[in-house]
Amino acid sequence: MRAALIIAGKDLSQRIxxxxxxxxxxxxxxxxALIFSxxxxxxxxxxxxxxxxxxxxxxxxxATFVDDVLPAVERDGIMAVTSYGSVxxxxxxxxxxxLNAGYVFPxxxxxxxxxxxxxxxxLIGNVDSTISTQIAKAVLDSYLSEVDAVGIAVxxxxxxxxxxxxxxxxxxxxxxxAVALADTAAANRELDATTFFSAGMAxxxxxxxxxFGVSSLLEERWYGTLLRLLAAPINRxxxxxxxxxxxxxxxxxxxxxxxxxxxxxxxxxxxxxxxxLILMIAAVLSAxxxxxxxxxxxxxPEQAANWQSIVAVALGLLGGTFFPLxxxxxxxxxxxxxxxxxxxxxxxxxxxxxDGLEVVIIPALAMLSFFVVTIGIAFVFxxxxxxxx
Amino acid sequence: MNVLECEGLLKAFDDLVAVDGVGFHxxxxxxxxxxxxxxxGKTTSISMIAGILxxxxxxxxxxxTEITTRTTDGKAQIGYVPQDIAIYPDLSARENLxxxxxxxxxxxxxxxxxxxxxxxxIGLSDRGDDRTEEYSGxxxxxxxxxxxxxxxxxxxxxxxxxxxxDPQSRNAIxxxxxxxxxxxxxxxxxxHYMEEAxxxxxxxxxxxxxxxxxxxxxxxxxxxxxxxxxxxxGVVGSAARLVEALETIEEIESITSSEGSVEILVExxxxxxxxxxxxxxxxGVGISGVEVVEPNLESVFLHLTGKALRD
Ligand SMILES: Nc1ncnc2c1ncn2[C@@H]1O[C@H](COP(=O)(O)OP(=O)(O)OP(=O)(O)O)[C@@H](O)[C@H]1O
Ligand SMILES: [Mg+2]
Numbered sequence: 220m221r222a223a224l225i226i227a228g229k230d231l232s233q234r235i236x237x238x239x240x241x242x243x244x245x246x247x248x249x250x251x252a253l254i255f256s257x258x259x260x261x262x263x264x265x266x267x268x269x270x271x272x273x274x275x276x277x278x279x280x281x282a283t284f285v286d287d288v289l290p291a292v293e294r295d296g297i298m299a300v301t302s303y304g305s306v307x308x309x310x311x312x313x314x315x316x317x318l319n320a321g322y323v324f325p326x327x328x329x330x331x332x333x334x335x336x337x338x339x340x341x342l343i344g345n346v347d348s349t350i351s352t353q354i355a356k357a358v359l360d361s362y363l364s365e366v367d368a369v370g371i372a373v374x375x376x377x378x379x380x381x382x383x384x385x386x387x388x389x390x391x392x393x394x395x396x397a398v399a400l401a402d403t404a405a406a407n408r409e410l411d412a413t414t415f416f417s418a419g420m421a422x423x424x425x426x427x428x429x430x431f432g433v434s435s436l437l438e439e440r441w442y443g444t445l446l447r448l449l450a451a452p453i454n455r456x457x458x459x460x461x462x463x464x465x466x467x468x469x470x471x472x473x474x475x476x477x478x479x480x481x482x483x484x485x486x487x488x489x490x491x492x493x494x495x496l497i498l499m500i501a502a503v504l505s506a507x508x509x510x511x512x513x514x515x516x517x518x519x520p521e522q523a524a525n526w527q528s529i530v531a532v533a534l535g536l537l538g539g540t541f542f543p544l545x546x547x548x549x550x551x552x553x554x555x556x557x558x559x560x561x562x563x564x565x566x567x568x569x570x571x572x573x574d575g576l577e578v579v580i581i582p583a584l585a586m587l588s589f590f591v592v593t594i595g596i597a598f599v600f601x602x603x604x605x606x607x608x
Numbered sequence: 609m610n611v612l613e614c615e616g617l618l619k620a621f622d623d624l625v626a627v628d629g630v631g632f633h634x635x636x637x638x639x640x641x642x643x644x645x646x647x648x649g650k651t652t653s654i655s656m657i658a659g660i661l662x663x664x665x666x667x668x669x670x671x672x673t674e675i676t677t678r679t680t681d682g683k684a685q686i687g688y689v690p691q692d693i694a695i696y697p698d699l700s701a702r703e704n705l706x707x708x709x710x711x712x713x714x715x716x717x718x719x720x721x722x723x724x725x726x727x728x729x730i731g732l733s734d735r736g737d738d739r740t741e742e743y744s745g746x747x748x749x750x751x752x753x754x755x756x757x758x759x760x761x762x763x764x765x766x767x768x769x770x771x772x773x774d775p776q777s778r779n780a781i782x783x784x785x786x787x788x789x790x791x792x793x794x795x796x797x798x799x800h801y802m803e804e805a806x807x808x809x810x811x812x813x814x815x816x817x818x819x820x821x822x823x824x825x826x827x828x829x830x831x832x833x834x835x836x837x838x839x840x841x842g843v844v845g846s847a848a849r850l851v852e853a854l855e856t857i858e859e860i861e862s863i864t865s866s867e868g869s870v871e872i873l874v875e876x877x878x879x880x881x882x883x884x885x886x887x888x889x890x891x892g893v894g895i896s897g898v899e900v901v902e903p904n905l906e907s908v909f910l911h912l913t914g915k916a917l918r919d
Contacts, residue, residue: 229699233699451683452680
């Protein structure tokens, strides 16, 4: 352990000195995340469902939806909401594609619902944007399903002698709205654009950062210094341990610094820090394993570096670090699951949807299995070739 | 007591048996040479002794501790200077020494002054803080040796430490090796330079084809050659044709040739020299020089293997 620390200490100071680790681990990803988030303002068109709304009702049920629910959904970057005065204009805009969908609350809607007659809302959808209409419908459905429960609550309150229906309904609606919102957000578990690019670039460049530690074993062999390490009074595993530690530290530092700086600089929202940390550790380990395999198969440090770049770029593209996978064909989304990148971004997406910490378990386990498999392969190929173990 | 004892060392790479039953011992303060041509098995033997390479058979002990690739503490007794320069180019000499010093467990309070001492010995005191990639070949060589002796090992193994070094640096290296020997360090020194083996080593093993052909002091080895001399001919024209013609002379014991020269091992050089020159004239190969050399380790090697040390 002591020897591993000494080796890692030497490697880290070498890497800091040659600056390439800083360049690839911090400057490049941060720079690109800044550029992307500047070019594509957060809440991009492609992420948004544009809806119009007309409220001819004066009651509390429609008012809560229009004044509380819709603005909250808008803040989450799921929808862009515009108020309309006339049904015709709204219909025209939906038809022309300016809007994806529209809600119309008729006069007396709240009254009808509260009195148990059952009101109805008009949802106008554009045939060309079925997904958006689905989302608009999902938002409304989950709200109305709650209203049903509210209707019952109000009903029983009335029996108990209360008189002001509007006041009671508003009161009853005040609390559960948050729950309804979390459910609707589940329909769109995607990161907002800024966070997406920040996390995407971080995990993309992670594969370059991690290679420094892994490949330095090849470098030691190239310089002949591996012979000295093998002759030294240390356990051979501590040589591997030192290299792995170097990679791990470089990877974690780069990820954490990126998460903090994108949060501060461009308002990225990475989510629950514990969950993010778990995902980061798993991502760093998976990158370490994959890069170790490439390093072990290569013959020279240069060859390893070239192959590692190719692998890092290929996995990064496939893993959807440059564009969200929801925009890609189904096949690609399927194959992307063969990359740690996709699992990392999925984990962050789920985390951002506000579900509990347990949502990171599956993505983390998926990434850890990359680690286990690749490190096994690297060991089998490498023990004779690199270390003569 | 012997510092190093090894016996029956064996190593094969696929079909090639690189080291075949090598064994010897070195006492404290003794300098032991492994003299042999390229590919003789010197580095492979040393790698097994230093616990770098796993042996197929055999046993190594240093200061009473058995050495294998899995040994940890016991290896602290050994200093190892690899044949090829093995230093970090992006670190300074001082940083290189610091790293290996820590790895060998030199206490922190001792390390700084010990590094200064070593830098002094290898003559790099004023360049110690420069990155080693800015060093000349000779300076790198000297640092390569310095790292090996940093932790004051009981046994220092030097694998051809003077290859590619200018005569001046080379002399400095040989001097510090001699000094280490005088201070009681056991030295294992490989070389294919006869002169170095003759100058430095108390005992020499002649190694070829993975086997030790003979072992002893210089005097003991030279006695193996008996009254034989080496005649060295400078040749203008085809050395091969001359060798072919000379092979008809039965008294010639062995003969080797290289670009522009032919080496002949004979008993009684003065008696045979006229006949040799006669044959040369008949073949029409020009002779540019004749030299008769007293027996030395080179002739011992020629006698034992029928080959020249260097080709
Ligand atoms: N790792 C290896 N794989 C295969 N063959 C090897 C390996 N190492 C050495 N050999 C072979 O073993 C033989 C002995 O090599 P070794 O390096 O021990 O010779 P040497 O005496 O040190 O030569 P030199 O003076 O050139 O350094 C050579 O034929 C060499 O090709
Ligand atoms: Mg050698």
